[in-house]
Amino acid sequence: MRLLVDGMNVIGTRPDGWWRDRHGAMVRLVDSLERLAAASGDDITVVFERRPSPPIYSTAIEVAHAPRPRPNSADDEIVRLVAADPEPSRMRVVTSDRWLADRATEAGASVEAAAAFRSRLDDI
DSSP: OOEEEEEEHHTSSSSSSGSSSHHHHHHHHHHHHHHHHHHHEEEEEEESSSSSSSOOOOOOSSSESSSSSSTHHHHHHHHHHHHHHHHHHGGEEOOOOOOOOOOOHHHOOOOOHHHHHHHHHHHH
């Protein structure tokens, strides 16, 4: 399974003060996704609206960002990735954004709600 994770959407599922340290929240999400990739064998890409600064590197997952930072640019990038994949039915988009979920489904991917996914991450 290939997971495309709407990074800030997953981070935003909990009002845990992430907005005070956005970069730290992004690093923590990448760490959790690395553990999931190791446990599940899934191919995981997390997409952020802008390039993390300082950069976040991972040898276990892909950390991606939209080409230009703007509102919903991560959503557009995720849809582009689904549409470009030769087997979109093997992809699952993680988001609670209804618009993105509808577009991903139309492109052939399945969708998992961000809050349920975050709970699954917590269990690993």
